[in-house]
Amino acid sequence: xxxxxxxxxxxxxxxxxxxxxxxxxxxxxxxxxxxxxxxxxxxxxxxxxxxxxxxxxxxxxxxxxxxxxxxxxxxxxxxxxxxxxxxxxxxxxxxxxxxxxxxxxxxxxxxxxxxxxxxxxxxxxxxxxxxxxxxxxxxxxxxxxxxxxxxxxxxxxxxxxxxxxxxxxxxxxxxxxxxxxxxxxxxxxxxxxxxxxxxxxxxxxxxxxxxxxxxxxxxxxxx
Amino acid sequence: xxxxxxxxxxxxxxxxxxxxxxxxxxxxxxxxxxxxxxxxxxxxxxxxxxxxxxxxxxxxxxxxxxxxxxxxxxxxxxxxxxxxxxxxxxxxxxxxxxxxxxxxxxxxxxxxxxxxxxxxxxxxxxxxxxxxxxxxxxxxxxxxxxxxxxxxxxxxxxxxxxxxxxxxxxxxxxxxxxxxxxxxxxxxxxxxxxxxxxxxxxxxxxxxxxxxxxxxxxxxxxx
Numbered sequence: 374x375x376x377x378x379x380x381x382x383x384x385x386x387x388x389x390x391x392x393x394x395x396x397x398x399x400x401x402x403x404x405x406x407x408x409x410x411x412x413x414x415x416x417x418x419x420x421x422x423x424x425x426x427x428x429x430x431x432x433x434x435x436x437x438x439x440x441x442x443x444x445x446x447x448x449x450x451x452x453x454x455x456x457x458x459x460x461x462x463x464x465x466x467x468x469x470x471x472x473x474x475x476x477x478x479x480x481x482x483x484x485x486x487x488x489x490x491x492x493x494x495x496x497x498x499x500x501x502x503x504x505x506x507x508x509x510x511x512x513x514x515x516x517x518x519x520x521x522x523x524x525x526x527x528x529x530x531x532x533x534x535x536x537x538x539x540x541x542x543x544x545x546x547x548x549x550x551x552x553x554x555x556x557x558x559x560x561x562x563x564x565x566x567x568x569x570x571x572x573x574x575x576x577x578x579x580x581x582x583x584x585x586x587x588x589x590x591x592x593x594x595x596x
Numbered sequence: 597x598x599x600x601x602x603x604x605x606x607x608x609x610x611x612x613x614x615x616x617x618x619x620x621x622x623x624x625x626x627x628x629x630x631x632x633x634x635x636x637x638x639x640x641x642x643x644x645x646x647x648x649x650x651x652x653x654x655x656x657x658x659x660x661x662x663x664x665x666x667x668x669x670x671x672x673x674x675x676x677x678x679x680x681x682x683x684x685x686x687x688x689x690x691x692x693x694x695x696x697x698x699x700x701x702x703x704x705x706x707x708x709x710x711x712x713x714x715x716x717x718x719x720x721x722x723x724x725x726x727x728x729x730x731x732x733x734x735x736x737x738x739x740x741x742x743x744x745x746x747x748x749x750x751x752x753x754x755x756x757x758x759x760x761x762x763x764x765x766x767x768x769x770x771x772x773x774x775x776x777x778x779x780x781x782x783x784x785x786x787x788x789x790x791x792x793x794x795x796x797x798x799x800x801x802x803x804x805x806x807x808x809x810x811x812x813x814x815x816x817x818x819x
Contacts, residue, residue: 388649393667413692413706413793416639418650425648426611427641429690429710444616467652469636469795477746478734479756483636487652511701515791522786523700533702551803563745564813565806568738569798570636572692579789580774582782590787 388491389544399545402437408488408545409434409466413514417441418463419449419494432464433509437540439464439490440497440506442533450496450534459493464538472568475552476561482548484567490543494536506535517592611714612767622768625660631711631768632657632689636737640664641686642672642717655687656732660763662687662713663720663729665756673719673757682716687761695791698775699784705771707790713766717759729758740815 382400383389391398399405409415415432418425428449433440441464443450453460471484497503508519525533552565574596577589605624606612614621622628632638638655641648651672656663664687666673676683694707720726731742748756775788797819800812 388644388647392669392671413695414690414708416641416650416688416690418639418641418648418686420643420648421611424611424684424714425641425643425686426712426714427639427650427686427688428712429688429708431706446615448615461647463641463648463650465639465650465652467637467639472636472737474738474741475745477748477752478730478742479746479748479752481734481737481741481745483654483737485637485652489650491647491649507701511704514695514704514706515697518697518704519701522698522704523702523781523784525700525702529700529702551801554803558746559805560807561746562810564800564810564816565803567801567803568816568819569801570795571798572793573796575792575794577787577789577791578774579787580777583788584783587785587787593787593791596791 383541383543385544386542389489389542391546397546397548399547405488405540405543405545406434408468408486409439410513411468412466416465417449418465419452419460421448421452431510431514433506433513435505435509439538439540440509440535441494441538442507442510442535445532445534447534450536453494453536454496454534459495460536462492462494462538464490469570470549471570473552474565474568476554476558476563476565480552480554482552484548484550486545486547488543488545490538490540492538492542494538497535497537500530503530503535506537507533515592515596521590606764606766608767609765612712612765614769620769620771622770628711628763628766628768629657631691631709632662633736634691635689639688640672641688642675642683644671644675654733654737656729656736658728658732662761662763663732663758664717664761665730665733665758668755668757670757673759676717676759677719677757682718683759685715685717685761687713692793694793696775697788697791699777699781699786699788703775703777705775707771707773709768709770711766711768713761713763715761715765717761720758720760723753726753726758729760730756738815738819744813
């Protein structure tokens with residue numbers, strides 16, 4: 374008996390097929406997961422009192438599930454707990470890779486990689502899944518870190534709400550390469566090209582009250 | 597006759613006073629504008645067919661107005677043009693400044709600066725304001741660049757929609773410093789501290805078809 378193979382791409386929907394630049398859209402899991410996993414922060418969109426709200430927040434990924442956590446008193450987590458069935462959300466992750474300078478103002482752009490997830494977030498009530506999600510959140514910021522920190526205790530777990538958003542309606546969008554100037558602009562005297570941008574880590578700064586003898590861990594060098 | 601002085605802070609509202617970590621909230625114009633102006637990309641939230649949508653997009657700022665542009669065929673810009681009166685939006689900008697590693701998983705965090713703007717976006721119909729907004733968008737990506745590129749022509753202006761969101765209901769949120777571990781965790785053997793993160797520019801890469809003799813402009817060195 375063979376296991377049903379997991380398809381390696383998400384199915385496009387009306388919401389995940391862009392109205393423009395459709396060639397920049399990607400649906401394969403590898404691309405989507407890679408963009409998500411390189412980010413620390415997502416932008417969580419939800420509706421409160423009839424108006425959109427977008428908040429930056431940490432997230433973790435386990436397979437095809439995104440996890441977001443917060444105080445049980447935070448607005449979206451309260452709403453996800455109260456909402457039946459769940460809370461309609463949109464989660465977006467964006468990396469800026471370069472500034473694209475064209476001869477024409479019109480064709481200025483940026484090189485970027487983004488993922489947009491549409492769906493319904495549900496509050497996680499199973500304690501095992503909560504603990505796994507919290508580990509995933511810590512390991513998303515620094516891979517390997519959850520094993521080198523004190524896990525949440527009962528009081529902390531009780532104060533923390535976790536919501537899950539399954540990756541089903543999801544797409545990536547990627548722009549790469551140089552400017553796309555019009556043919557008639559090629560002789561203009563303006564410089565054109567790309568200025569690359571990337572996040573860079575500085576040297577780890579130990580806490581002022583770090584006990585002597587605790588060395589900087591090796592997994593920080595891997596950043 | 598003396599001009600009425602512009603107040604130097606935005607007035608907090610129910611939506612801009614956080615339910616938690618209220619001491620991290622800031623309302624002064626200088627802080628808010630500085631966070632906005634260091635970003636290339638904002639996350640624009642709006643409601644489509646009853647569900648939240650969050651899209652990354654470029655933006656510009658002129659005084660207390662944010663401008664966002666796009667194809668006249670793009671979904672939010674179409675919606676802002678059709679909506680009467682305007683389109684309810686939330687625009688969020690986030691900088692990640694550091695990864696905060698605490699002894700406990702619970703106190704892991706990031707250092708960040710973010711701005712959240714709530715309001716109604718209106719389509720800009722005045723051609724002069726459109727041109728000014730497009731210059732601001734280009735100069736937001738690279739200060740000084742709009743004067744060194746071909747301005748939009750009539751055809752491009754006709755294909756571009758610009759929306760304006762006034763900065764009235766707006767707040768910044770800032771976290772700085774090291775981990776806030778609990779007293780009983782201070783003797784745990786885990787490293788604690790901050791790993792700084794910052795965007796870094798690479799050397800400008802001229803377009804493959806850049807005419808010979810066009811030097812890299814000085815304003816790129818200022819990045």
